[in-house]
Amino acid sequence: MASTWILFTLMAAFMQAWRNAFQKQLSTTVDVYGVTLARFIFGFPLAILYLTFLYQSQPIPLPVSFTPRYAIYIVIAGISQIAATALMVQLFKQKNYAIGVGLSKSEAILAALIGASLLSDHLSALGWFGVALGGLAVFLLSKGSRAEKLSMPTLMIGIGSGLCFAITSLLVREASLELPQLPFIHRAAWVLLSIIGFQCVSMLIYLGLFSRQTLKAMWARLGLTFKVSLCSFIASLGWFTAMSMQSVAIVKTLGQIEILFSLLISAYFFKEKLAKAEHWGLLLVVIAAILVIWA
Numbered sequence: 001m002a003s004t005w006i007l008f009t010l011m012a013a014f015m016q017a018w019r020n021a022f023q024k025q026l027s028t029t030v031d032v033y034g035v036t037l038a039r040f041i042f043g044f045p046l047a048i049l050y051l052t053f054l055y056q057s058q059p060i061p062l063p064v065s066f067t068p069r070y071a072i073y074i075v076i077a078g079i080s081q082i083a084a085t086a087l088m089v090q091l092f093k094q095k096n097y098a099i100g101v102g103l104s105k106s107e108a109i110l111a112a113l114i115g116a117s118l119l120s121d122h123l124s125a126l127g128w129f130g131v132a133l134g135g136l137a138v139f140l141l142s143k144g145s146r147a148e149k150l151s152m153p154t155l156m157i158g159i160g161s162g163l164c165f166a167i168t169s170l171l172v173r174e175a176s177l178e179l180p181q182l183p184f185i186h187r188a189a190w191v192l193l194s195i196i197g198f199q200c201v202s203m204l205i206y207l208g209l210f211s212r213q214t215l216k217a218m219w220a221r222l223g224l225t226f227k228v229s230l231c232s233f234i235a236s237l238g239w240f241t242a243m244s245m246q247s248v249a250i251v252k253t254l255g256q257i258e259i260l261f262s263l264l265i266s267a268y269f270f271k272e273k274l275a276k277a278e279h280w281g282l283l284l285v286v287i288a289a290i291l292v293i294w295a
Helices: 005-028 032-038 044-057 070-090 097-104 109-119 127-143 152-177 182-209 213-221 220-244 247-270 276-294
Strands: none
Touching: 005 032, 005 070, 005 220, 005 247, 032 070, 032 182, 032 213, 032 220, 044 182, 044 220, 070 152, 070 182, 109 152, 109 247, 152 182, 152 220, 152 247, 182 213, 182 220, 213 220, 220 247
């Protein structure tokens, strides 16, 4: 049981790397709002099916009660994730695929700082060292082949994306803790359904009213849209379940192993070349992941 969160995190990191790759492809013909909606549009029915299957295979006799605080966490987390995704899509257009992901991975160290200062989320000394090492890895990965190539807008978008993802992750865990009567896997499933449902419905209403062309563009790339949704759903399932069991900073630092998967996709799928600094960054990511597992 103690290592279950590790397996869920690795699954999430692997699927998120592919989701980002498919989002990058989709962003060539669909705008930022459409690429963002692609994460949720098929994820909502998948989340309903998953929760139904979970209750059939592992019935829970206790009724589920949702507090007002749970609803607040869900809404803020949903909005933060939408903003984070939109910023990441913009990031793909400014740096190459692997560097875009590297910049957004500032999420782990930001989650650690916010969690420790505002949510009493304590880490061991070894855990903090692993998080800090992961932050250094993010810097090396975002540096690129030459420092002057990293513009201030790119840096700000990357940090903004990481901050929004950090807020989302922290509030996902807080929402999960509002359901103490349920096992961790059921708590994560309810949070997943709640957030994806809110995001899907709100974005469909917005685009239906103000940007129907975006919906048409998504329909034209239906297969790719489904791939984004499927990978996003499995990744979120992994993240939410892991974060219902373990500190967000620890989960997200281990989750930086996603950059390994992203670099491989970048090299073999998009044929992008990486600088030496980025290889050092990758090594530090692996070391940081090992440290937080030990912590």
